[in-house]
Amino acid sequence: MTATWPERYAASLMNTFGPPKLVLTRGEGAHVWDEHGKEYVDLLGGIAVNALGHGHPALVEAVTDQLKTLGHVSNFFASRPQIELAEKLIELVVESTGGGAPGAKVFFSNSGTEANEAAFKLTRRTGRTHVVVAENAFHGRTMGALALTAKEAYRAPFEPLPGNVTFVPYGDADALAAAVTDETAAVLLEPLQGEAGVNVPPQGYLARAREITTEHGALLWFDEIQTGIARTGAWFAYTESGVTPDLITLAKGLGGGIPIGATIALGSAADLLEPGNHGTTFGGNPVATAAALAVLHVIEKDDLLQRATTVGARLRDGVAADPRVTEVRGRGLLIGLDLCADASAEVTAAALEQGFIINNPTPNRIRLAPPLVLSDPDVEAFLAAWPAILDAAGVESPS
Numbered sequence: 074m075t076a077t078w079p080e081r082y083a084a085s086l087m088n089t090f091g092p093p094k095l096v097l098t099r100g101e102g103a104h105v106w107d108e109h110g111k112e113y114v115d116l117l118g119g120i121a122v123n124a125l126g127h128g129h130p131a132l133v134e135a136v137t138d139q140l141k142t143l144g145h146v147s148n149f150f151a152s153r154p155q156i157e158l159a160e161k162l163i164e165l166v167v168e169s170t171g172g173g174a175p176g177a178k179v180f181f182s183n184s185g186t187e188a189n190e191a192a193f194k195l196t197r198r199t200g201r202t203h204v205v206v207a208e209n210a211f212h213g214r215t216m217g218a219l220a221l222t223a224k225e226a227y228r229a230p231f232e233p234l235p236g237n238v239t240f241v242p243y244g245d246a247d248a249l250a251a252a253v254t255d256e257t258a259a260v261l262l263e264p265l266q267g268e269a270g271v272n273v274p275p276q277g278y279l280a281r282a283r284e285i286t287t288e289h290g291a292l293l294w295f296d297e298i299q300t301g302i303a304r305t306g307a308w309f310a311y312t313e314s315g316v317t318p319d320l321i322t323l324a325k326g327l328g329g330g331i332p333i334g335a336t337i338a339l340g341s342a343a344d345l346l347e348p349g350n351h352g353t354t355f356g357g358n359p360v361a362t363a364a365a366l367a368v369l370h371v372i373e374k375d376d377l378l379q380r381a382t383t384v385g386a387r388l389r390d391g392v393a394a395d396p397r398v399t400e401v402r403g404r405g406l407l408i409g410l411d412l413c414a415d416a417s418a419e420v421t422a423a424a425l426e427q428g429f430i431i432n433n434p435t436p437n438r439i440r441l442a443p444p445l446v447l448s449d450p451d452v453e454a455f456l457a458a459w460p461a462i463l464d465a466a467g468v469e470s471p472s
């Protein structure tokens with residue numbers, strides 16, 4: 074008897090994620106196929122990563138051309154795509170703040186947690202160590218990023234973690250004001266909380282966070298790893314707030330599936346890290362930065378900001394039409410919805426059975442973060458199947 078792929082996975086990979094739901098073999102646009110040839114509409118996009126879907130020609134071409142030309146150079150040397158991407162990101166940041174982002178600079182890494190790790194180290198260079206972070210936030214799994222993540226189940230096995238971190242309820246500006254002092258190095262917030270099942274803060278919260286941090290000379294740091302790069306219908310989710318932060322971290326959607334992280338510091342924060350303070354072997358790799366440039370180019374060329382807004386609104390309205398959905402949150406194509414029962418695992422399994430990939434971040438919440446190129450027919454197919462998915466999962470209408 075030859076072992077199956079899932080058996081081989083279980084025998085050879087550390088059990089950090091539990092058993093995988095499927096073994097995928099191929100993707101095209103917002104569709105993927107499993108090892109048995111079954112087709113799925115991907116409404117999760119590799120968790121908000123595959124902005125251009127699977128196998129986008131512009132991404133394939135950019136990566137292929139760059140790899141043929143120059144693959145890896147180390148940070149003793151510079152490459153053109155690295156410089157061009159940094160310039161492009163700075164241009165987008167300046168634009169998103171209406172010109173209010175003086176002297177921004179970028180540090181490239183390979184993942185979200187690394188982008189946050191670099192930013193965390195940067196905050197230490199202020200001479201202060203205290204960081205204020207929101208409860209229910211997710212900032213990554215390395216020791217530094219984990220120290221900034223409140224979730225007890227993630228933290229407990231790895232204590233002691235770097236300290237002097239205060240957790241406050243997300244969206245509560247008064248709690249934030251009470252926690253921040255003249256000793257605070259930074260306040261770290263997601264403009265919308267992703268892993269928590271998509272929480273949108275009250276109007277004015279980010280602006281209050283800006284006032285509070287400015288008053289105490291602390292840095293305002295937005296983790297845009299999940300929300301950034303067109304996901305919410307804007308280049309950055311903070312854009313809508315009119316706030317200019319001091320630090321922005323990016324990853325997920327930036328490389329369209331090629332690993333890359335970016336830490337962007339604005340104004341005087343841009344010069345806090347000095348030679349020798351931080352480093353990386355792969356960060357800023359020519360292939361990864363060429364991939365990200367292609368992603369940004371396609372988003373602009375195909376107006377995917379607008380597409381995320383339009384398609385997101387249709388998806389939100391469509392799923393909300395079923396009375397078993399009690400609340401829908403989010404912006405653009407980062408969508409969280411609450412079910413009337415704790416059945417998100419069953420609903421996710423029923424969706425998969427019917428050929429749709431969705432995600433269940435909490436027992437009663439579903440998250441959608443599809444490729445920005447999700448087609449109208451795919452949206453309508455999912456919405457048409459949605460009531461039957463809830464039926465199959467045994468979710469009953471609230472009386």
Ligand SMILES: *Cc1c(COP(=O)(O)O)cnc(C)c1O
Pocket residue numbers: 184185186187189211212213214263267268296297298299300324325
């Ligand atoms: C995914 C995520 C991270 C961690 O990114 P990794 O690439 O998994 O290390 C950090 N912050 C937020 C908001 C995220 O969504």
